Amino acid sequence: MSKTVLLADDDQLLASLLNFRLKKGGYVVHHSANGKEVKEYLKNSMPDIIVSDIMMPYCSGIELIDYVRNELKSNTPIIIISSAGNEQNVLTAFELGANDFITKPVSPTELLVRIAREVEK
Amino acid sequence: MLIPPNQIKISLITAPEFNLEYLWWLTILFFVLAVIYFIGVFVIRNNINTNNHRTKDKKIEFSPMINEFLFFEDSNSKEEKMNYLNLKVTIRELIKNDFDRNVLTEVLLDLRKDLSGESQSVLIKLYKDLGLHHDAYKKIGSRKWQVVSSGIVELTTMEVDESYGLIIKFINHRQSTIRKQAEIAVVNLREEGIKYFLDNTKFKIAEWQQLKLLDVLRHKPNYTPPQFALWLTSTNTHVVLFSLRLIKYYSQNGAEQSIITLLKHKNRDIQAEAIECIKDFHFVSALTTLKLVYSKASHDIKIAILDAIGELGTIADVPFLENLQLTERHFNIKGKVIGTLNKIDPERIMPTKNISRSDFYKTEPNIDSHYVEDEVISESIIEEPLENIVVVSDEEIIIETVDVTDNGNGIVAAEEELKVAIIEEDCIENLEEQSDNIIDSTTINTEVVTNIDEIDLSFLPHVHHETEWVEKNKIEEEKLELKQHIDEELSIDFLPLVTAEIPIKAPVSTFTQEEFEPLFELDDDYSEHKKVIETAILNDVIPTKEIESIDWSSIIANNNLNTTIEVGDDLNPFDSLEENAVFVANFMPQEELDTMVLLENIAELGDCRELTILHEIANNNTSDLVIERANELITKFSYETPRPSELFSGENALAESVFTDIYNLADQETKLILLNEIKSIGDEKEIHLLESIIKTASEKLVEQATEALEYIKSQLEITEQPETETEERSLFEVDFELELNESIKRRIASNDNGSTLFDQLCSLSNSLYKKKNG
Known part of the structure; x- marks a missing residue:
């Protein structure tokens, strides 16, 4: 059974590209363009892994981690993608329970490997 | 209908008439303009939105195509390959439209920023395959600088290295944005771009640029930097500066001499960067040039040079720094010089500012260990320099000195201080001699050393043994402290001049302690003096031979004491001084001194109520001085002012004189003045007073009183003679007319103070008043 990936990114081009690559990699991908959609989705179903951009409308990637870990009490792996490799963001993300952190530019192949690793854990 | 302006009547008194039609026309005009404006805004906004929507739609349309292109693999199925070929055909059809071309370019540029790795390479390849770079070339040819700039950015982002030849033309463009984009493009597109840029750029290269x-170069894969030292000779100072920074970044230390030469560059930034390079590459050979350049460098450069000297310098550079320490006036630079000195030679210069003296801490009695440590250190300080320090200058040497302690045997401590001072002087001389001997033992030319006193060597830096510099510093500090200490301790201005009244011919050892009566006692200084000097002797700081060679007898003889001191060869001179030396003076015993003080207090403040204690003192004391003073006071306080009835009775002969009361209450000087006045104005009433004075008073008063008495008596004899004549006359022959005789007239005329008794008393009181007020 293929794993489900929740891809949360407001950048349509990159999301589409990653979506394409993940689907090609054998994952079922659900794309959400903002935080509201992500939360709505998570209330109904929990994916095998969450890949989220750190900057999103309505709900940032950091808030999403907090929501998943503290409100939903879920241990679902979360990979954060950020355009700015700000040390504080990285530390905060890991403190709140992010499993991995990738900075842009992203190599889709590399992301696929990381997702696979986290899912297998 | 409009009214011609010349028909409009404007009155200066009434408000001007305004045609309403004209107003309506204006309103309509503005309304129309507003509508046009809003329509224009609406249309433009709609167009922008439409374009955005179209672009967005196009992007969504292009996105799966691009994804297919990016992630196409040869291993794909035939269907996928067929799909890929169809997409290629479709996209080529699409890009025939300019809008679509622009959207596709935009998409590829966006994705280029977000993707890395193989996807990025495929993306760039796709861009070139689709021939989108030709649009960028067209942009470069545009007249608008922003279009040119965007074209250069596009070509740079998509790494179209074929555009290199086109872009290099813009590196000296007058428009700074184009120029800067061209610089980055040239450096980015080809490896040799940086060389071309450094060779040809004529403009300033901003720090941010x-x-x-540097960031571009840093991220270039497999980049082999050229030898940037080649551009150190550039006429563009910014190129030189950037080259120096690149040299430092890529650690190209092959241009040592060029970098050292740049220390003399007129540009401060280049100087500073060269210094940084020298420091990083540890070019020790640059030290000479650094020192050479220092004198004419700016403050910042001076500090940078000092920092470099601190990194590279050795002990050989210490004289240069010491010279700077003396000559530099700028606070920061001087601080840096000291810091550099300490960096080269750690703790060469110890902190001196705002440091409390050791005395400050000696008030805490319980810290014995601290005392012991201090003593040990100071002793070691005294020991070390004699062996190791080469004293070149004629600097004063002050040895560890002394605190004078209690002289229990009654020896005057001040004399001991004097002796200690003399000993110290001798010791200093010995130390100097010894230092000279040490110099002899070093490698310094003997002739130079022997002539060293004759040559003014003040310009030379102090030379110290390399390993002993810390001790030398400590010694110098100790010297200063000790000098101050000696000045304080041995100041003997307060001492009385001690002279010998009793010549002592017998050996000193025969004197007993009771024979010496110390006038005062000093603190425990003498024993401390002795202790410290003994410690010094034990530690061979003051060689025993040197102390033995001191002529102690002559020292004491200089004080005119006429004492015989036996100083044997084996005898410690201090012991002999302590036990045998006698300093004789007729000092008043403490008890007697106290009594005298008491008597003086009574004399000043007391009255007849103190007679009892005065009698007691006079009876119990054996001292003549005390007894005499007590009797004086008894006499003074025994006098009781007679009552008026007694004053005028015939029994009280003394009471006849108006001077009696004043005389008995007056002091010696006042009494003399009174006697003088009595002589001038006195009559037979003062005879009894004068006679009593002659009987009891001191020699001087007696003399004055006798003179006054004789004078009064002589005056009385003169006046008595005519009286005898008048007695013989009959009562009726008496001349009732008041007439003063000639002698009285003469006296009155000669006397400035007046003729009557009242006048005389007034003048007396005036003279007393004058005397009192000095």
Whole structure:
């Protein structure tokens, strides 16, 4: 059974590209363009892994981690993608329970490997 | 209908008439303009939105195509390959439209920023395959600088290295944005771009631009930097500066001499960067040039040079720094010089500012261990320099000195201080001699050393043994402290001049302690003096031979004491001084002194109520001085002012004189004045007073009183003679007319103070008043 990936990114081009690559990699991908959609989705179903951009409308990637870990009490792996490799963001993300952190530019192949690793854990 | 302006009547008194039609026309005009404006805004906004929507739609349309292109693999199925070929055909059809071309370019540029790795390479390849770079070339040819700039950015982002030849033309463009984009493009597109840029750029390279260029170079894969030392000779100072930074970044230390030469560059930034390079590459050979350049460098450069000397310098550079320490006036630079000195030679210069003296801490009695440590250190300080320090200058040497302690045997401590001072002087001389001997033992030319006193060597820096510099510093500090200490301790201005009244011919050892009566006692200084000097002797700081060679007898003889001191060869001179030396003076015993003080207090403040204690003192004391003073006071306080009835009775002969009361209450000087006045104005009433004075008073008063008495008596004899004549006359022959005789007239005329008794008393009181007020 293929794993489900929740891809949360407001950048349509990159999301589409990653979506394409993940689907090609054998994952079922659900794309959400903002935080509201992500939360709505998570209330109904929990994916095998969450890949989220750190900057999103309505709900940032950091808030999403907090929501998943503290409100939903879920241990679902979360990979954060950020355009700015700000040390504080990285530390905060890991403190709140992010499993991995990738900075842009992203190599889709590399992301696929990381997702696979986290899912297998 | 409009009214011609010349028909409009404007009255200066009434408000001007305004045609309403004209107003309506204006309103309509503005309304129309507003509508046009809003329509224009609406249309433009709609167009922008439409374009955005179209672009967005196009992007969504292009996105799966691009995804297919990016992630196409040869291993794909035939269907996928067929799909890929169809997409290629479709996209080529699409890009025939300019809008679509622009959207596709935009998509590829966006994705280029977000993707890395193989996807990025495929993306760039796709861009070139689709021939989108030709649009960028067209942009470069545009007249608008922003279009040119965007074209250069596009070509740079998509790494179209074929555009290199086109872009290099813009590196000296007058428009700074184009120029800067061209610089980055040239450096980015080809490896040799940086060389071309450094060779040809004529403009300033801003700091931010330098950082961006360095970032470009840093991220270039497999980049082999050229030898940037080649551009150190550039006429563009910014190129030289950037080259120095690149040299430092890529650690190209092959241009040592060029970098050292740049220390003499007129540009401060280049100087500073060269110093940084020298420091990083540890070019020790640059030290000479650094020192050479220092004198004419700016403050910042001076500090940078000092920092470099601190990194590279050795002990050989210490004289240069010491010279700077003396000559530099700028606070920061002087601080840096000291810091550099300490960096080369750690703790060469110890902190001196705002440091409390050791005395400050000696008030705490319980810290014995601290005392012991201090003593040990000071002793070691005294020991060390004699062996190791080469004293070149004629600097004063002050040895560890002394605190004078209690002289229990009654020896005057001040004399001991004097002796200690003399000993110290001798010791200093010995130390100097010894230092000279040490110099002899070093490698310094003997002739130079022997002539060293004759040559003014003040310009030379102090030369110290390399390993002993810390001790030398401590010694110098100790010297200063000790000098102050000696000045304080041995100041003997307060001492009385001690002279010998009793010549002592017998050996000193025969004197007993009771024979010496110390006038005062000093603190425990003498024993401390002795202790410290003994410690010094034990530690061979003051060689025993040197102390033995001191002529102690002559020292004491100089004080005119006429004492015989036996100083044997084996005898410690201090012991002999302590036990045998006698300093004789007729000092008043403490008890007697106290009594005298008491008597003086009674004399000043007391009255007849103190007679009892005065009698007691006079009876119990054996001292003549005390007894005499007590009797004086008894006499003074025994006098009781007679009552008026007694004053005028015939029994009280003394009471006849108006001077009696004043005389008995007056002091010696006042009494003399009174006697003088009595002589001038006195009559037979003062005879009894004068006679009593002659009987009891001191020699001087007696003399004055006798003179006054004789004078009064002689005056009385003169006046008595005519009286005898008048007695013989009959009562009726008496001349009732008041007439003063000639002698009285003469006296009155000669006397400035007046003729009557009242006048005389007034003048007396005036003279007393004058005397009192000095």
